[in-house]
Amino acid sequence: MSTDPTNRTGFYWDERCFWHSGGNYALTLPVGGYVQPLAAGGLPESPETKRRLKNLLDVSGLTSELHVSSAPEASREDLLRVHPASYLDEFKAMSDAGGGELGLRTPFGRGGYEIAALSAGLATTALADIMAGRVDNAYALSRPPGHHCLPDWPNGFCLMANIAIAVEAAKARGEAPRVAVLDWDVHHGNGTEHIFYDRDDVLTISIHQENNYPLDTGALADRGRDAGEGYNINIPLPPGVGHVGYLEVLDRIVAPALEDYKPDVIIVACGFDAGIYDPIARMCCTMETYGEMTARMKSLAERLCEGRLLMVHEGGYSEVYVPFCGHRVIEVLSGTQIRVEDPMAETVRIRQPNDGFNAYISGVIGEIAAALV
Template sequence: MSTGFFSDERCFWHAGGNYAFTMPIGGLVQPQVGGGLPENPETKRRLKNLLEVTGLMGELNLRSAEMAGRETLELVHPAAYLDEFKRMSDAGGGELGLRTPFAQGGYEIAALSAGLAVAAVEMVSRGALTNAYALSRPPGHHCLPNFPNGFCLLANIAIAIEAARAQGLVRRVAVLDWDVHHGNGTEAIYYARDDVLTISLHQEGNYPLDTGALADRGKGAGEGYNINLPMHAGSGHSAYLHAMDRVVIPAIEAFKPDLIIVACGYDAAIVDPLARMQATAETFAAMTARIKTLAERLCGGRLVLVHEGGYSEAYVPFCGHATIATLAGSTITAPDPLAVNFRARQPSPAFDAFLRRSIDEMAGMLGF
């Protein structure tokens, strides 16, 4: 029994092509790394490199996986969507949805990214691994069945859940999304179901702009099985742990899942360019410790973390290392080079008290 680490070099080769948010590439406009996309391979590659340099990689059970096959992908995505994605991928790439550009071969790389999540969930569910981390890229939590957005082309976590359910490996799954952006894709897929609990901690009003409201609790059979906690900009270490203690842990305890999956984004970190939160590497380690303990108590330790966002090339590796070391129960550390500075920049006592009160109010409205 050990902690699995699922990765594949080909996932780092996913590219957005000639793409930028604010101005077209060409003439005197020099392309940025990754073709102008904040979602570029360096955050993930540098995380993997840091694991190797510190020696933590040697304590992990290293795995890759096959691409998720068409039959598996169709457990979540309509055939027409997959056909169009494959056609455009073979023809040189393009963009299917909102902020989801891909280059030639993008279909195969996205299927491989989903395949890493599928394999991680399957091996943990079978008991071959204690827990696991899937370094999936491109990410998946914004992808709806037939509409990709926010850099996400396939719904990696949902595909992994449905593949495991099809094999009879799990019945009830809790998905905790602590990426700073609302997990709208996962929410949409399970909004009317009661066998998957979806919880999203996200910065209020960030991305997407029209989803993630506290009042969105699910519908039909899924009523009450979707939880959104839209947190105020500026939330830091204390607020995130308070959200875990007041809402996340009680909700998952009540649900009693067979497996817990974390949509593990690091873009709530204090230096991330796409958010305004103040989490640190210490925050992600502490949240991981809480959810790991919960998994041990509820479902035999069955826990899988699937990599989502995080856009600071320098800082994501330290957040990821702290998370994975905690998941593996390792004593190997990669000391946060900015820890002292970041602690000094945490919210003032008055603002932190306001943030905690806000979480308490939302918890009350959610019934916790």
């Protein structure tokens, strides 16, 4: 825990989250208890992207400037606000029996239930600390991720809806009447959208590569239902959008939406799979892109909701590049003087979209903005 009384950025993590494994996908010894899984245990969603981010924070010295904490598992009461008892009971029983798979691309090993509840607990505690004023902003290094998880059907490596669980817990305490969730993971945040689709007390915004995953969600026309109509914003982008395009999306679409909504807290589903080196997506964002996007969100939070900003880790599958992107996000959150430079900066610069493609993307963004009016 930092002893610096002027630092107000929380960092929530737990080694046990790195021990989530692919369970029945793993071609290694059975894992669980004190047997740590090897690498990803068969999952593209590797613990190394998160572990190497934590290691980089330690090596750079930034960890010592943060309020570092673990958290308790999300309670059953917390979980039941989002997930039905039947789902939780089936998940727990399968987890106790050695693991399995409940949905699409969601394998887990023994103890997977408890690790997923801990991942949700990191986000829940981080948001509680922000709302109570114990920290100004925070980063939750949650794993497994959560933004694809529906109440009763997990998918896309997501077993519990981390952000939704945190939001509902805050609302139960009467702390967050209006919440905005911005999802910049490269994949559509279908779980978060689904959970809040008919409500106006949570504004959901998803910036994603069109028709990547899931294939059948994330359409521009999906704006919400009943009381939630107009409170869901999808921004599907073609492959190849880079630094310039992502910042234009924030400036032309996201910022005006947040300014109009006036949230009590802003939560970012912080996936790094729009990064240029990601193996399962085709965007061209850089370490600097994530830094600039974070700076914009921090400025908006300071203007709209007294700086209350929570980043919850989602996807990102480049073990080499994710740690640097994450470090830059936390640099900006904390306002530290520590800087870790992009080791691939020159290559990244060369691979950015050219002026012609940026102009095309600007036209696409303009069409999206006009359609959302």
